[in-house]
Each structure stands twice: as C-alpha cells, then as structure tokens.
Amino acid sequence: MTARILIVEDEALVAMELRFVLEDLAHEVVRVVADARSARDVVRETEVDLALVDIHLSDGPSGVELGRALAEEGVTVIFMTANPGMVRDGVAGTIGVLSKPSDEHAVEKAVAFALGRRLGQPVEYAPPELQLFSA
Template sequence: MRILIVEDEILVAMELEETLNDLGHTVVGIAPDRRSFEAFALEDIDVALVDLNLRDGATGVDIGRALADRRAGVIFITANPGMLREGVAGTIGVLPKPASRKAVADVVEYAGRRGPMLSPPGELRLFV
C-alpha cells in the first residue's frame, strides 16, 4: 500500500515510516504541515496516518478531510483523541498515541481493507 504520514514530530514520523517499510508498504512521504502536504497532491495514496496538531497549528482535520475526498483511508493518530469526539466525515477513525507497532500494522491493514478482517482493531475508535 502507498501511505502518507502527516506528522510534525520527526522522531514519531520516522518510527512510523520504519514500521510501515518493515511491513512492506511504500511511504509516499512525510508532511509536517499543510504546505508540505500539498506537495503530495498528485500522489496516489491508499492510506494516510494524520496527526491533528502540526507545525502550522491544528490543520490535521482539514488535511484528513482533503485526503478522504480523494478516497484515501484516513486514520487520525494523536495523543488528543478526545478532540475528535464527533469524528470527521469521510475518515475512518482515530488511534491514540503512543501506538504500538502492532496497532499501527492492524489499523493500516484495516484502513486499506486488506485481508479478511471482520472487525476493526481494538485500539481504533471508529467514526460512525
């Protein structure tokens, strides 16, 4: 799968990238803010892991909506999951930080609709 990481904390982004690469996915890139995200506008993205608070403020929700409009599977990954009480239309859900490698692997598989997974991973809070 082709995955975009939207995260401003470089160590967190690099750890996610390593995990995803180890799982055989292609990381399209890392976007720490809205301007950087726009550089990936023409990329084919299957799944995006999106933090809420980025270098330019709380722009993660808008980025998540934009990716969902492009039919990417959007999972918010944040230390502040309560900020998404009502969810975000078109996106899948939220994974609390810190997240284990297994949790990341499970939510990416779920978001990409790969495999016969019948229910969402336990760590993922779905938006209805």
C-alpha cells in the same frame, strides 16, 4: 497488500518510527510531511492509498480539516493523536483515530483494517486500539 502511505506528522521521531514500522510491513511510504499544505501537495503529485494524519501539525491544529480534504480526494485517512477527544465526534469520510503513542502491533492492525475497508474486503472487526468513526 502493499500500499502507498503518506505520514503527516510534525514530530520527527514519531514520524521516523512510523516510517520504519510501515516499511517493515512492506508498505511504500511516499513521503513524510509536517504540515497540511505539504500533504495536499503530495496528494496532488502522487497516488496515495492511506494517510496517517496527526491533528496538531507544524502549521497548527490543521489535521482535522486536512483529513477531511484528503478523504474527499479518495485517500483513506486514519488520525493519530495524543488527544483523540479532539475528534470524538468523527470526521466525515475518515476511518477513525489511533491514540499516540501506539505500538507497532496497533499500527499494523489499524493499517490492515483501513486498507481492507478501502478494498471492500470483508473486515470482521476493528482493532481495539482504533476508535472508529460512524460511517
């Protein structure tokens, strides 16, 4: 399945690498943004299936609230952060957290898992790199 994916990441090299991985997997990266306001604008302007959201953005630690808001808008959300303990208790409506740095294979498996759940397809198990939040 090809998905429309939003990358919310303020580190340019990390964002560029994620974009390459996702495009190699035949997904459409709708935009790469570095702050919560820009991410909200993108979701208002275009259809987004999945958002990969860092917790610390260029406007501060706004990623947690952003993830919650995007999920309320119907976007499937995976957090990506070097500090997964910041969301250890989970965030309502979001899938889980992938620790950074993550390799290409971990991103591929986490995205496939999240998109499968979005489509209601049977998903046997989450990849070990993806810490799931309770539903």
